[in-house]
Amino acid sequence: MTLKSLLPVVFLFCVASLCAQKKSATFEPQRWGDFPTADLAMTIYPKDSNATALVLQDIGELQLYARKRKAVVQLNRRRRIKVFDVSAFNQGNLRIFYRANKEEEKMTDLDIQVVSPSGRVEKVKSDNVFTETVTDKWLAKKIFIPNLQKGSIIEYRYELRSADVFSLYEWYFQEEIPIRWSELTVSTPSDVKYVHVIRTPETMEVKDSTYDKLVWHEAEQLNYNFTKYTLADIPAFKPEPYTAAPDDYRAQIQFQIKRISTAFLIDGNILTDWDGLTLFLTQNSIFGRFYLDSLASNQLEKAFRPLLSPGDSGTVIAEKALRFISKNIKWDESFSLFPASTPNEVFKQKAGSSAQVNMSLTALLRRVGVKSYPVLVSTRSNGLVVQEFPVLKQFNSVLAYVPTDSLNGILLDATSPYHSLNELQPEHCNGVGRIVRIKGTKWVPLVARELSETWYGNLQMNEDGDLSGNFSLSAAGALAADWRTTLEHEKEVDFLKKTFSAQLADIQFDSIKINRVQELDKPIVAQFKCRITGAANAVNDYIYFKPILDFVFLENPFKSASRAYPVNFPCPTKGNYVLSLQLPPGYHVEELPADATISLPENAGKLSFSCTRHGENSLQIIFKMQLQKLNFGPDEYVGLQQFFHLATDKIQSQIVLKKL
């Protein structure tokens, strides 16, 4: 088995400083308590002299075995950290999370020691170790390493045991500080099979080696498979802004069961493919039952039925149900995959997670005769989806789906009362989702609606540089839902102050009208009269004026000169700005900024700027920008930055008027 064949996702990005390090490293991990003099004496990490701390080695042993015919997943981890500098003393504050329910997970055998640079080993006693209740479900061991010094080495080990045969433990090869050696050995009975997903930057390659061995277990000799995954000299992970899910880019490995053996009671292949996962989910008591069991949603149905009219088409019913659910069950702003209570209960609670809201919708549609299925989603901040294997753990949210004659059917997302059909909130727009449908499971694209904002202004300037006239702003896509939500509780004038004139100090609004607040499939429009004092700079017979009063952005958001990871935008974005400007009497145009049109390769984005005279004393300024592409790799970064640079340049450009 070659590892490459199992690499469904390899990120094509390059960490520049690393290119020289791609050699196959071998390393003999040190035993517990065995500290080589070289490590004790080390004052900097030669491969990264900036590092203030270094993980010398991180060793994991992951085993699957049966105890009293119950599956046990056991992770034994030992980790060793070298601290070079005072500024890294926080490495002496360790935190290990585990589940509060002992049936689900046990944390044992915690053992910690700290070694001074002179080699004196000190056992870390229990008065430095605390158990914290993080939530009802999670505990944390907190360890504060005493007598930590510059040059100390911290070493600790522990054992975690869970019953999660399904996905074992994941392993990250990369952290905030560099790691010299990371190693995970997985041992499973030979007749149990797992699929795994490795994610690494292009410059790193996880090595593996595998062998079989007979192992005595509960008086039985079993054939076990051992696979060791290793990675050496892993640079520190540094997250960047405009990355949807930074963890996507940390080197890591994840597992999911493919075939289980008789030793674990269940036999046969369980999750070799998406059909298997679909079957598993539909039979699951807290997933399938939620939308398939009619008793779980009969009260919801009873409340909804009166809203239906004879002859309503499937689409009409879908729309009514979407309205009904999103108005009656408030999304509690959490994402989940398994809805912990039934649709009837959620309906009574009046609030629920993404799974509860959207699966209540699925259930309701099924009750009234519209075919509907859940869609598994990984939110943008949860990370990218692996499509090659049925990895359930990667999903963290659910949408509703109604098949139609068209290829993609209708997607429903009831997490906002302002969503129309096929409109998803930005977090849900993360590439693809998987429809849970027996004999019909497939990927469905989760496309974000274009976010667009337009400005139409008709303004008269006076000779002091003050402006007055009318403006009309409109928003579509996720921005429209935002506006609608904000307007529920904010005064129109306050809303405009924040939305339109954050950077205009002296502006007064009048005759404000907000249109189409409830027509969800249309842009929402704000119309108003305004007076802006000192909008232009009038000096000595000249008036200098920046005609772009507002836009999608006003500053270049991409300030860094280079980039290691891709830039992710949540949705396509469009801005249109049109201003008709009447000049002050007695002034003429002395100079106009140059027109410009710029495009990014492959229609990824374009912008245009023009400034035209209309008759003797009026001007029209048009500024348009469109960004279609959502993901820009590090190699495209400079181009993207340049695009925004030119856009801000045009936003800053000025018109010169002169008194006749």
Add this chain to the structure above:
Amino acid sequence: MRFLFFAIFYTTFSFLQAQTVWSVDNIPPACMTNAGSVVRSSSTVFHVTAPGEAVMEQIVTITILNANGKAFNTWTEMEDNFVKVEEIKARLFDAAGNLVRESDKNDIRKYGGSEEYEFMDIHVKAIEMSYSNYPYTVEFRARKSVHGFFRIPDFVVQRLGQSVQQADFHITTPKDYPLRWKVINAGNLQPTEASTQDEMTRSWTFRDLPAQENEVHNPYLTGVYASIVLAPARVRIDDFSGDFSDWAGIGRFFFQLNQNRNHLSESMQETIRKLTQDKKSTREKVEALYRYLQENYRYVSIQIGIGGWQSFDADFVGKKKYGDCKALSNFMVTMLQYAGIDACQAIIYAGEEGAPDWYDEAPVPLSNHVVVYIPSENMWLECTSQSSPPGYLGSFTEGRQALLLQRDGGKLRRTPEPDPARNRTNTRTSLQIDENGATELESNLLAANDQHDFYRSLNRLKDKAEQEKQFTQQADFNISRLQNLRISVSAAKPEAGVEYKATLNNYATRSGKRMFVPLFKTNPFKRSLPADEQRQLDLQIRTCYTLSDTVEIRYPAAYIPENTPADKKIDSEFGSYETRINRDEAGHLVAIRNILIRPVAVPAARYNEVRQFYQAIAKADAAQLVLVRKD
């Protein structure tokens, strides 16, 4: 006739609805204005049975009108060694006041979870009652018992954006229990008193308080809404009793709580001797010991039981090499004592936003932090920072009361006031602009106090690339290429120097034959206040500073100025702004700017004066040099 019937029907109908007590229809219109939530009814009883022993019961019903009031759909209680939550439950009503549901035990969520550097035996129990449609009403009932306390929670009548229909507060104590209080923002409201044979109950009642909108830069810590501060004079926690009649007594209590925790091992004493033996002045000794603390000890906060108030023994800190603010401060005081320098701990309320007022007539040690004070040097030490220079407090603890914990009792002493003259940045910049508007910038700056904090933290980054990245991110202009960034920080003083060169692609913008060059965009004036004709709350801005900048501008010979900004001078009690634009001997344009921004504390009526002052500066500061090509 038909109309009449409808009118009657309608009235009857609404009358029937009004029977439901929590119907939104029963809220008086005056309580709806500016409100995100309305306290329909609230009753709080704090029952002191003996010093340090109490039971607190609350029944609070709040209508959530819109998203601005959403936070009030959650009730939160803290539980620790001293406080036990006996009951917490909730009911949810719809707009018409119909009961939707009651909470059950599954609704109570428990949170601990703190930062990596802390452990506390405190956890939170919370109930959140969400509902699909605004408005809705939630009723909470909570009861907790307190075993050991020296503070009674303030009676908070309302919050910003919240109106109150009715709120009652009662405190019942043994008759001889000495209690004082201070009513804030409710005039001279007196409690009604009722007594039984052994006990006395004091009650305050509030009715129909309109909501106050949240406005920027309000002095919320010193109270912008009605509340009652309660100051018990006899306290008890674990085996410690105290007389809290005055600050001296409060200080004595905390001093005693931490007494005999000042031991150090022989080897530690030897270290102190070595560190200080060749130092001549007290100041030098303090600095040496403070640096030793910073370089070897880290902030770790462990709060268990009385440990929330009592420091670890100095010896314990010496061995562990970690501690929280109390423990590190106590350790520092002990080191100083071994070196023959008198010093004490001081409790203080830390935070950039300032601190709540402390009242002599109702003294309550409202604090969250401990620092060290050295009387002979009039010097303060922040012991939780690994990088601050000795004696530097910064905006975190400057300009507020601290209570010195001394053997003969507590003494109030204010920390140094924020001073614009000390928070300063001086820059000297030269801009070389080419034909396309691209600009080569060379700059050096000196920053002190608040203004230097960022550069000190930047300087701590060992990774040069990361340093440059963060510098570029925070710059007020777009840097295309940064070169020779050099940061130096003073070990002794809160000062930093920065030198750098940079290429700025669109610093100057062009339109045809003209070029526009902003004068002060490398260090722009950034403060502004939103327009507000009906400001209600006092205005308070603590941040203050001085900027002195000299900008030399060189532009291509082919261009001549069309308009050069005129010199400006703006003066006000809130600060001043002055620019002078000259040519140097070489004929280059030199713009000089001095800005002084003082802290502001003025009544609401003067809001617009302050706003106009900032706006006048912003307008002057946007001044640009307009160049035009000669041909």
